[in-house]
Amino acid sequence: MNSLFDGLLNLWQLAWVLPRGESALELAHPLVLALAPLPLLLTWRMKPYVTRVEALHAPFFAAIMQATGTDMHDGELILRRRWLERAVGILAWLALVVAATQPAWVDPPKEKILPARDLLLAIDISQSMDQKDFPADGGKLITRFEGVRQALDEFITRRSGDRLGLLVFANGAHLAVPFTLDHALLHELMAQTRTGMAGPRTMIGDAIGLGIRVFDASRAQAKVMILLTDGADTGSRIPPDTAARIAREHDITIHTIAIGTPTATGTDRVDTATLKSIAQLTGGRAALASRFGELQTVYAALDALETANHTRLTHRTRHPLFHWPLGFAVTLLLLWHLGEAVRVFATDVRAKRGVVVDVVAGEPRV
Structure with missing residues (x-):
């Protein structure tokens, strides 16, 4: 039943x-x-509904019916x-x-994306990033920052389901774009960013510290930071290794990308050892890119490692x-x-x- x-x-x-x-x-x-x-x-x-009513008895009924032109019947009148x-x-x-x-x-259906990952891009914009020694496709030399910007544009385009944020650092760390699904805003801000606008130094530890504070307001299931620099830490208020340990306590994964040559001396030397330590402490990956093609490969590997993690909801208004x-x-x-x-x-x-x-x-x- x-x-x-x-x-x-x-x-x-x-x-x-x-x-x-x-x-x-x-x-x-x-x-x-x-x-x-x-x-x-x-x-x-x-059958039609019949209502019984009292009849009017008249001896001259036939004359009335004839005068009115109404046919005689059995007493039922159907309208x-x-x-x-x-x-x-x-x-x-x-x-x-x-x-x-x-x-x-x-x-028509409207699609809404519910991201499950917040991804923060921490980019070094110190003066050293303006050096024109970064080989692009075809052997043409471009600045390090120009190579980073081109590779980032491709990477951002592929991350349609994640909330992205942009942090730039040099003498200090500054949040350029909070976490957002408006990736066009990141493209625009990256195009407007210039090297040296935040000073000549490289504060890696301060950049990680600011990233931790940015992630404090995040409710995402996965929190990932991609840190890119071409130098070594030059006097952060918080050492990079200490900042990395605090990031691990906040469940933040940090992937590091080194730009330049580790064999250089002075301010041109990239501190790959510190960057590897940061990545290992937080469960991330460390990579070195000395040319544009290698940087593209690194971002492609990170794109495959941190696969898109989001839910697409389709809504149709009725x-x-x-x-x-x-x-x-x-x-x-x-x-x-x-x-x-x-x-x-x-x-x-x-x-x-x-x-x-x-x-x-x-x-x-x-």
């Missing part, structure tokens, strides 16, 4: 969708349309409806049936339409009854005005 009830319930909940491009017309209860011929079936199968009255009833009934199906217009057929039925019936009232009133007025007195015959005549 329960299975039969469940089957009938599922059948009742069956919906029809009539697509029109990306939009659609939906009927929540299409089976209600089966009730459309119900009035015809009732008229065909059911015949006019074609207009039938049409109004049929249209009103069909409109009510359509309204009962709960029609709705469904808009606009109920049942009020239109319902309003049509109610308006049609109101207009019909109003018209009938006016017609009856006009008939009574004409009947009163049509009574004249025939002076010659001395009898009233219509």
Whole structure:
């Protein structure tokens, strides 16, 4: 019995969708349309309703019937409806049936992304990043920062499901873009960023410290930082290794990318040992890129390592339409009854005005 009830319930909940491009017309209860011929079936199968009333006994009944032109019958009088009255009833009934199906217009699908990862890009913009010694494709030399910017643009484009943030550092660390799904904003800010605008030094530890504070407001399941620099820490208030340990306590993974040559001396030397230690302490990866092709490979590897982690929700707005057929039925019936009232009133007025007195015959005549 329960299975039969469940089957009938599922059948009742069956919906029809009539697509029109990306939009659609939906009927929540299409089976209600089966009730459309119900009035015809009732008229065909059911007998007219009969009301018994007291008869008027008159010895001159036959003369009255003849004078009024009414045919004699067995005592039952079935009122015949006019074609207009039938049409109004049929249209009103069909409109009510359509309204009962709960029609709705469904808009094209809208997609919403719920990211599960926040990814912070920490980019070194010290003056050393302006050195034009970074081989691009074809052997042309470009600045280190220009190579980083081109590779980042490609990387950002592939991270459509993640919230991205941008942090730049030199003498100090500065949050350029908080976590956002508006990746076009990151492209624009990267294009406007210039090396040396935050000073000549490289504060790696301060950059990690600011990144930890940025992640404090994040509720993402995965927190990832990509740290890119071409130098060594030059006096951060918090040592890089200490900052990395604090990041690990906050469940932040740091991937490090070294730009330049580790064999250089002085300020041109990139501290790969510290960058490897930061990555190992936080469960990340350390990489070295001395040319543009290698940097692209590093970002591709990170893209594969930190796969897109998000949920796509599809929503389609429904606009109920049942009020239109319902309003049509109610308006049609109101207009019909109003018209009938006016017609009856006009008939009574004409009947009163049509009574004249025939002076010659001395009898009233219509």
